[in-house]
């Protein structure tokens with residue numbers, strides 16, 4: 001979502017709530033108690049797909065979905081695919097189990113699920129993407145758009161737990177991810193990602209402030225985590 005804000009050139013402030021740390025007001029704004037949430041004046045939206053659609057249509061600047069209706073539909077497919085399947089594999093199969101679970105719940109994640117993710121799920125999705133991603137540029141031309149960002153973002157989670165696509169086995173995927181990361185809309189957030197990943201949830205506001213992130217004055221975060229309401 002922040003990458004779309006960056007591409008549109010919009011000003012923003014962020015309340016860096018770690019998943020599972022939202023208070024009652026957060027739950028009122030995000031009925032599923034999930035991040036991200038956008039508060040844009042009197043408009044409150046949760047779910048990254050909905051938020052990105054609004055930011056693209058509600059603000060001037062370069063369109064982040066292709067103009068051609070068929071291409072737009074395909075871009076929405078890739079965004080949905082990333083949200084649903086890559087989210088499941090990279091976040092819930094890997095990043096959550098390996099990184100988030102131990103930090104938040106104080107116990108190791110599901111080892112069998114990590115093993116299945118590495119042995120079956122990731123290779124299956126890489127094979128699919130290898131057949132879809134372009135050899136150069138991005139999915140719908142030379143400019144990066146929502147569909148590219150939706151896909152490439154999950155590879156950040158992979159990288160933070162030591163998983164990157166093998167460039168010999170999946171050269172298009174590896175090349176695409178490297179090109180996306182080199183774009184300003186990814187590169188500018190790397191210091192903030194580093195600050196977050198290197199700190200436990202309680203220290204993240206301070207770490208992000210020190211890294212120069214534009215934080216809100218107040219937070220809707222809690223000190224203690226609460227289990228989510230959605231089945232993982």
Ligand SMILES: N[C@@H](CCC(=O)N[C@@H](CS)C(=O)NCC(=O)O)C(=O)O
Pocket residue numbers: 019020032033034035036046047048049083091227228229230
């Ligand atoms: N489809 C949603 C997925 C949001 C989502 O799963 N967010 C995770 C963090 S990556 C979360 O808040 N998890 C906490 C929970 O499930 O309770 C979107 O794209 O916004």
